[in-house]
Amino acid sequence: xxxxxxxxxxxxxxxxxxxxxxxxxxxxxxxxxxxxxxxxxxxxxxxxxxxxxxxxxxxxxxxxxxxxxxxxxxxxxxxxxxxxxxxxxxxxxxxxxxxxxxxxxxxxxxxxxxxxxxxxxxxxxxxxxxxxxxxxxxxxxxxxxxxxxxx
Amino acid sequence: xxxxxxxxxxxxxxxxxxxxxxxxxxxxxxxxxxxxxxxxxxxxxxxxxxxxxxxxxxxxxxxxxxxxxxxxxxxxxxxxxxxxxxxxxxxxxxxxxxxxxxxxxxxxxxxxxxxxxxxxxxxxxxxxxxxxxxxxxxxxxxxxxxxxxxx
Numbered sequence: 001x002x003x004x005x006x007x008x009x010x011x012x013x014x015x016x017x018x019x020x021x022x023x024x025x026x027x028x029x030x031x032x033x034x035x036x037x038x039x040x041x042x043x044x045x046x047x048x049x050x051x052x053x054x055x056x057x058x059x060x061x062x063x064x065x066x067x068x069x070x071x072x073x074x075x076x077x078x079x080x081x082x083x084x085x086x087x088x089x090x091x092x093x094x095x096x097x098x099x100x101x102x103x104x105x106x107x108x109x110x111x112x113x114x115x116x117x118x119x120x121x122x123x124x125x126x127x128x129x130x131x132x133x134x135x136x137x138x139x140x141x142x143x144x145x146x147x148x149x150x151x
Numbered sequence: 152x153x154x155x156x157x158x159x160x161x162x163x164x165x166x167x168x169x170x171x172x173x174x175x176x177x178x179x180x181x182x183x184x185x186x187x188x189x190x191x192x193x194x195x196x197x198x199x200x201x202x203x204x205x206x207x208x209x210x211x212x213x214x215x216x217x218x219x220x221x222x223x224x225x226x227x228x229x230x231x232x233x234x235x236x237x238x239x240x241x242x243x244x245x246x247x248x249x250x251x252x253x254x255x256x257x258x259x260x261x262x263x264x265x266x267x268x269x270x271x272x273x274x275x276x277x278x279x280x281x282x283x284x285x286x287x288x289x290x291x292x293x294x295x296x297x298x299x300x301x302x
Contacts, residue, residue, distance in 0.1 A: 007158035008246060014159075014201075015166020047247045050165075095159060096198045 004057050006092045012054075013089070014096040017041050019105035021130040023123075035117040035126055037108055039085050041073040042066050058084055081109050104129045155208050157243045163205075164240070165247040168192050170256035172281040174274075186268040186277055188259055190236050192224040193217050209235055232260050255280050 018040045026034035039061075043051055051063045051073040060080040066072040075085055086109055089102050108126050116122025169191045177185035190212075194202055202214045202224040211231040217223040226236055237260055240253050259277050267273025 004246065005158040005162075007156040008162035008165075011156075011159035011162025011164075012166050012246075013162075015163050043247070050247050053246070095155065095163075095204070096194070096201050 004053055006088070009054065009057065010089070010092045010094060013041060014094050014098055016043060017098065019098070019101045019133065021105065021108050021126065021133060023127060023130060029118070031118060031120055031123050033123060035108070035112060035123070036076065037078070037081060037105065037112065039075045039081065039105075040066075042070050043072075045069050045071050058088070060084060078109070078112055082113050086110075101133050104133050155204055157239070160205065160208065161240070161243045161245060164192060165245050165249055167194060168245075168249065170249070170252045170284065172256065172259050172277065172284060174278060174281060180269070182269060182271055182274050184274060186259070186263060186274070187227065188229070188232060188256065188263065190226045190232065190256075191217075193221050194223075196220050196222050209239070211235060229260070229263055233264050237261075252284050255284050 020038050020040065022036035022038070024034050024036060025032065028034075041051065041054060048063065048071050051071055054073050055061050055063055058075070058080075060077065061073055061075040063071055063073050075081055086106050090106070093099060094102055107129050111117065111122055111126055114122075117126055171189050171191065173187035173189070175185050175187060176183065179185075192202065192205060199214065199222050202222055205224050206212050206214055209226070209231075211228065212224055212226040214222055214224050226232055237257050241257070244250060245253055258280050262268065262273055262277055265273075268277055
């Protein structure tokens with residue numbers, strides 16, 4: 001099987017991808033909350049090799065069990081999101097309404113890159129953006145079941 | 152929004168597409184059954200325009216309500232499947248295990264093009280192929296809710 005085409009990845013993401021920003025209580029943080037952005041692609045385990053091909057294409061991220069017989073390719077590291085995922089979907093534009101989620105996700109990543117999630121005002125701004133995301137979609141793919149930042 | 156890229160369509164189909172062969176009792180047919188192959192792409196209605204773009208790309212098929220707030224792009228006409236869908240996914244190969252369903256679907260279409268679905272032996276062969284399709288996937292997208300061959 002040949003290498004993946006970037007347009008294939010965009011089409012697959014329009015179908016199966018999710019941009020999610022979790023905001024969880026965390027007493028270790030001075031603002032009391034941790035912001036956890038993640039990009040996921042979920043697939044039945046029979047196509048596990050496909051998720052590994054996507055991981056190889058990007059050069060980062062992890063493939064993990066999602067729930068039952070489904071696996072997820074997942075990117076959580078801020079640098080991988082900022083330097084890899086954001087430029088990719090800026091260059092190769094999503095064709096579905098998921099593009100609007102991506103734009104909000106990008107706003108959050110850019111705020112985080114400037115450390116704004118560590119300040120009260122910035123956290124409030126991120127909350128507002130996150131609340132407006134994934135509103136039109138079933139959120140089965142958007143709830144992280146594991147919390148380890150292992151990518 | 153620019154025209155769709157064929158690799159995008161393949162990626163989207165790996166995520167959201169379904170190749171299905173229905174075999175329904177029909178007393179009008181001399182063999183007693185009607186073979187109904189269909190290719191569908193299902194999407195939330197907020198992305199209805201995207202399904203219309205796919206229809207425009209192929210130049211055939213219909214966009215219809217699937218169930219609740221989901222719509223489907225659907226191709227059922229044998230000529231459109233044989234002359235359009237089959238060559239497309241032969242040239243631009245699916246990357247997931249859905250490719251195996253496509254190969255079986257193609258076998259059925261080629262048999263139908265030779266009229267084999269109108270003979271007892273051919274119908275038996277098609278039944279065997281159809282029974283081996285979609286075995287690994289949730290079949291929510293594969294049950295036609297309407298039976299009109301309206302494309």
